Amino acid sequence: MSQIPSAPTWRDWYVFGIRWLIIGGFVLLLMMARNITSLPTDLNNALLVAAAANCLLAVTLLLPFKTASTAVTLITDWLILGALAWVSTEFPMLVTGIATIMILVSLLQANATYSLFQALGSLILAAAGLLNVGTPIDVTDYVFGPARLPLLEIALVGAVVVISAYLLERMIWQQKRTFKALEAARSAQIVDIHERTRAIYEMTTTFRETLSFERILNAALDAGQLGLSGHTRRALVAGVLLFQADDPGLCVVAARRMTRGDMNVIAPGKGGLIGEALTEGVPIIGGHARKDLELQRFVGFQPARSTLCVPLRAGYDNFGVLLYGADVSNAFTNEHIELLAAIGVQATIALQNYVLYQSLLEEKNRIARVADDERKQLARQLHDGPTQKISAIAMMASVMHKMLERTP
Structure with missing residues (x-):
């Protein structure tokens, strides 16, 4: 050519x-x-x-x-x-x-x-x-x-x-x-697409193959970094809040750049950005965290000027939310909403699989314990029955021998 x-x-x-x-x-x-x-x-x-x-x-x-x-x-x-x-x-x-x-x-x-x-x-x-x-x-x-x-x-x-x-x-x-x-922007966009594709593939693989609760939560936290600039990515605050059976609200189970005190905070999930995301069932972008009704409870989110809440929802059941915060305005776009909505669904399915796996594992252990108890009881029965009969025969023979000695 x-x-x-x-x-x-x-x-x-x-x-x-x-x-x-x-x-x-x-x-x-x-x-x-x-x-x-x-x-x-x-x-x-x-x-x-x-x-x-x-x-x-x-x-x-x-x-x-x-x-x-x-x-x-x-x-x-x-x-x-x-x-x-x-x-x-x-x-x-x-x-x-x-x-x-x-x-x-x-x-x-x-x-x-x-x-x-x-x-x-x-x-x-x-x-x-x-x-x-x-x-x-x-x-x-x-x-x-x-x-x-x-x-x-x-x-x-x-x-x-x-x-x-x-x-x-x-x-x-x-x-x-x-x-x-334009060329630089297009090159950056192509690089960003490649990074997103690789990250999504890795997350999908993690969600599909792992049964580790910690790995699922870490992968969900890392999902918020996709598409962000270098500084914003490094300064991203993130947290996973899940409903607990013994608590009336959302508890922090995993976090990035949140304080120890934040791990003990319980969010009601009734108002603010979290309440809106749980009600609508879709990711919601918010503004300053310190002005939010529930996010202002968390110290780690105080510097955040742009926030994003992704509900972890399967069907009509809410498991919790993913929270992300950046220290710059308008850090999250509609692309993040579409991407993180899909990742939120995958994370929810992974959490469901984890819960089902734990339930099956507990049921397996319960069945194993019951079987072990039955086996031990059967062993005791098999061991104690003949022993008692032999002892009874021996005792009766001894009595008969003594009676013969008295009255020949």
Whole structure:
């Protein structure tokens, strides 16, 4: 597959072709103005100089020295303009036209500095060409006299082109900066998607395979970090609050960056962010924790400016909530709601499986204890019954022996 040339290469070769059209068109116009059909010596020399300068530019473009191409391009334009203006001094309009065209072509560079040097050089070379009248003249009177209007036109075009080049350069710079920002944002988004996918896969695997209560809670706490920036992720406060059979509210069973005192706090779960999440059954985003009716009970959540509550709900049964808090505003988005809602469901299922497993394990242990008791009772019965019978027989035999001894 062939490599596509870069934009500057296309632009340079495009301008290279335009210069040939400018040289050829100027020669034809000058021949028509002089009413000649063959090239005179001065025009022939000017044509050779212009063609040699343009060929030198082509050689520069073919070489890997791209940093020098701008300077060579500028010198080439000056050589072409100087040679053509020098032989057309009797036609000021032609000099003005060729200078104006060369200045306008500099717009393709989209460089204000380049256009400024091009305009100044073109103005000086055009003035020098107009002064080549072949007879001694007063330069000041000529410049401010017959040559005033052509030079003013060139200067005006130069000023317009320089301003346009500056605006164009600034617009291109802003577009490049915008594209770089979009590229960086897109790259960060792709990295974030990869991290989320990996984290979700690991959490799903943990929820599906583990029967450890602690691992399930740790995985649920880590879920709140998905999609957050580095600082916000490191400063995230999180907690798992579950309903207990012997407590009237929600108890903290696992936490991140919460104090020891917070572990003993019981949240009623009737109002504030927690109450709304339990009532609605969906994740709810809140603001400052210290202004919340129930979150203000927790010291660890006091610095939080953005909070998120995810209900752990299966069917119509509420197991508890996941609480997350960040020290920056608007840290959580709708993407977090969708993601954490799914993770909350998975965590609830994992907790249900854990509870069922513990129930089955307790039932297994109970059955094992009952079977062991039955076995021990049976063993005692099997052991005590024959022993007692043998003892009874032995005792009866001893009694009969004594009776025989008394009464033979």
